[in-house]
Amino acid sequence: MSRSARIARDAVASLRANGHRTVLMMLGVIAGVAVLSAVIVTGQGTRARVAELVSRVGLDMIMVRAGGDVQVFAPTADRGLTVLMESDARAIESDIPNVRMVSVVQNKRGINVVNGDRSVTTRGFGVEPDWIEIRRWGIAEGEFFSAQDMGAIARVVVLGRKIERELFPHGGAVGSTVRIGNDPYTVKGVFTENGVDAGGDDWDHRVVVPFTTSSRRLFERPYLEQIVLLVDDASKLRVTAERVRELLRVRHGMGPGKPDDFFVREPADVQGAALETSSTVSALLFATSIAALLASGIVIMNVMLLSVSQRAREIALRRAVGARASDIARHFLLESLLVVLLGGAIGAALGVIAAEVLALAGVASAHVTWLPFAAATAVCMAIGIAFGLQPARKAARVDPASALRHQGV
Amino acid sequence: MIELDALTKSYRGAGGGGPAAVHVLKSVSCRIARGDFVAIMGASGSGKSTLLNILGFLERPDGGSYRLEGADLSLADDDVLSSVRNRKIGFVFQLFPLIDHVSALRNVMLPLLYNEDDVPDGSARALRMLESVGLAERAQHRPSELSGGEQQRVAIARALINDPALILADEPTGNLDAKSGGEILDVLQGLRTAGRTIVLVTHDRAVAERADRILLLEDGRLAAARTVVA
Numbered sequence: 203m204s205r206s207a208r209i210a211r212d213a214v215a216s217l218r219a220n221g222h223r224t225v226l227m228m229l230g231v232i233a234g235v236a237v238l239s240a241v242i243v244t245g246q247g248t249r250a251r252v253a254e255l256v257s258r259v260g261l262d263m264i265m266v267r268a269g270g271d272v273q274v275f276a277p278t279a280d281r282g283l284t285v286l287m288e289s290d291a292r293a294i295e296s297d298i299p300n301v302r303m304v305s306v307v308q309n310k311r312g313i314n315v316v317n318g319d320r321s322v323t324t325r326g327f328g329v330e331p332d333w334i335e336i337r338r339w340g341i342a343e344g345e346f347f348s349a350q351d352m353g354a355i356a357r358v359v360v361l362g363r364k365i366e367r368e369l370f371p372h373g374g375a376v377g378s379t380v381r382i383g384n385d386p387y388t389v390k391g392v393f394t395e396n397g398v399d400a401g402g403d404d405w406d407h408r409v410v411v412p413f414t415t416s417s418r419r420l421f422e423r424p425y426l427e428q429i430v431l432l433v434d435d436a437s438k439l440r441v442t443a444e445r446v447r448e449l450l451r452v453r454h455g456m457g458p459g460k461p462d463d464f465f466v467r468e469p470a471d472v473q474g475a476a477l478e479t480s481s482t483v484s485a486l487l488f489a490t491s492i493a494a495l496l497a498s499g500i501v502i503m504n505v506m507l508l509s510v511s512q513r514a515r516e517i518a519l520r521r522a523v524g525a526r527a528s529d530i531a532r533h534f535l536l537e538s539l540l541v542v543l544l545g546g547a548i549g550a551a552l553g554v555i556a557a558e559v560l561a562l563a564g565v566a567s568a569h570v571t572w573l574p575f576a577a578a579t580a581v582c583m584a585i586g587i588a589f590g591l592q593p594a595r596k597a598a599r600v601d602p603a604s605a606l607r608h609q610g611v
Numbered sequence: 612m613i614e615l616d617a618l619t620k621s622y623r624g625a626g627g628g629g630p631a632a633v634h635v636l637k638s639v640s641c642r643i644a645r646g647d648f649v650a651i652m653g654a655s656g657s658g659k660s661t662l663l664n665i666l667g668f669l670e671r672p673d674g675g676s677y678r679l680e681g682a683d684l685s686l687a688d689d690d691v692l693s694s695v696r697n698r699k700i701g702f703v704f705q706l707f708p709l710i711d712h713v714s715a716l717r718n719v720m721l722p723l724l725y726n727e728d729d730v731p732d733g734s735a736r737a738l739r740m741l742e743s744v745g746l747a748e749r750a751q752h753r754p755s756e757l758s759g760g761e762q763q764r765v766a767i768a769r770a771l772i773n774d775p776a777l778i779l780a781d782e783p784t785g786n787l788d789a790k791s792g793g794e795i796l797d798v799l800q801g802l803r804t805a806g807r808t809i810v811l812v813t814h815d816r817a818v819a820e821r822a823d824r825i826l827l828l829e830d831g832r833l834a835a836a837r838t839v840v841a
Contacts, residue, residue: 205726205727215713215717219712220712519710520721521696522669522702523769524696524697524698524773526689606660606664
């Protein structure tokens with residue numbers, strides 16, 4: 203074992219022998235680093251969530267939602283808005299350049315789907331055949347419905363993966379008949395698994411029928427919740443979105459100064475809005491954690507300075523048996539560093555756990571990477587050195603002769 | 612082994628206010644041969660401990676010269692002096708300071724911590740040292756579990772672990788009862804017999820008389836008192 207390693211081991215022994223002092227010094231670091239890493243983990247979670255949403259939604263998709271307020275994620279309840287019509291979708295399709303395909307979207311919660319003695323209440327969607335391509339959904343079994351089904355107002359349905367599992371635990375859904383409301387529907391296909399989306403919406407827990415069927419039979423209403431469209435040239439997405447907005451304002455007869463009764467969502471909105479909501483809180487917590495860490499650094503410095511005074515005779519003894527001034531400095535600097543690094547490790551772990559708990563509770567998203575640990579290590583090293591240097595210098599400057607002369611311990 | 616010539620040392624008046632310097636050592640000269648057991652006697656405040664600290668390179672003299680084994684280290688830096696303390700000198704202090712939170716064995720191994728090279732059989736060596744002071748069976752005890760005499764013997768074992776040529780003892784029996792003190796002096800005499808050079812500082816004539824020679828430190832000067840007939 204090298205001289206440095208022996209001194210390091212000795213510093214560890216000193217810390218262990220003074221457990222109370224060590225824990226006292228560590229507390230602030232633990233708290234500060236815990237908050238810091240929780241902020242990082244939830245911040246990264248939000249970012250990851252948004253990135254996932256954008257990639258799922260695609261950078262070439264525009265969504266028009268009924269209602270004028272900004273809605274990044276799906277509304278949590280049916281809103282019964284009556285502003286968006288199929289004719290709006292057809293106008294977008296025919297009047298606006300750069301639009302590749304369009305689908306209307308209706309949806310309604312509380313749709314009851316029954317197979318024999320199994321039943322499930324879920325969210326129903328009425329869409330057009332192009333919808334599956336616009337939303338980049340996949341079919342696991344069977345197929346999506348066609349233009350013919352649309353024309354025939356066919357009672358066909360495509361099931362989300364979870365619905366299929368609940369109603370057909372032994373498989374064989376495609377081709378079977380389920381009852382929706384009072385009518386029999388033929389299961390045409392099953393979607394691939396999509397998971398829960400960023401807004402907490404379970405994409406696998408839904409059923410999709412042709413728009414004609416939903417508007418005339420199932421929901422019995424013409425109004426739309428959404429219009430979704432794909433553009434040809436994603437670089438002109440913003441211009442296209444603006445044109446959609448202008449067109450709808452004209453079609454909805456809105457004069458100057460009147461707010462939109464719809465919301466045109468493009469990928470940038472998703473990103474911006476989702477990040478904005480969390481950034482204020484993050485900044486506040488970040489500042490708090492830095493303040494806590496600085497305070498803990500000052501505590502450590504003072505405890506260490508006190509400890510140097512109390513241990514002057516021990517230092518003198520070590521010097522007498524051959525410790526160099528630099529060995530003593532190293533010993534005390536290591537004590538400070540080990541305290542903050544251990545505190546940092548505990549804090550980082552607690553912060554990650556806290557973030558995961560918040561994520562489980564649905565309050566925040568968590569995405570654990572190496573970053574909080576790297577940040578904790580860097581911050582702790584900085585604090586340990588910044589606040590450990592002065593006690594270490596003081597320890598190195600203890601004059602062994604005079605410390606031994608004052609023999610009263 | 613040790614050559615002192617006209618060594619001087621003074622301290623500035625403590626408290627900062629009084630500039631009056633205290634001349635502790637005015638002109639100390641002596642020769643101590645290898646294998647000598649020398650006691651330095653003097654009244655309290657006569658500068659005994661200062662002289663011992665200078666011999667142990669814990670303090671530097673203001674003037675004069677000090678040669679240890681022929682080498683003048685007055686210009687050596689702290690790292691060199693630390694290394695000399697580590698390898699060539701063993702200290703035994705009055706208050707036998709030990710590190711409280713580690714075992715006797717670990718205390719004995721303390722100097723090895725600062726050796727330049729690793730000592731792979733350090734704990735075996737430390738155990739032999741404890742054995743030589745009759746404390747092998749107490750190796751795993753903490754200092755607080757040992758009597759004063761035992762603690763001082765641990766300190767002697769610690770002083771011996773790097774096989775130093777010179778043992779410096781500052782009132783090693785000062786805090787012990789007569790019986791324990793006598794045991795410590797027996798150990799020191801045994802070391803002398805084994806060929807080590809020992810310089811002991813005391814104000815107690817009975818203690819000093821265990822040495823081969825007694826030097827008196829008076830008025831900042833050292834004078835031979837008498838030679839003890841062994």
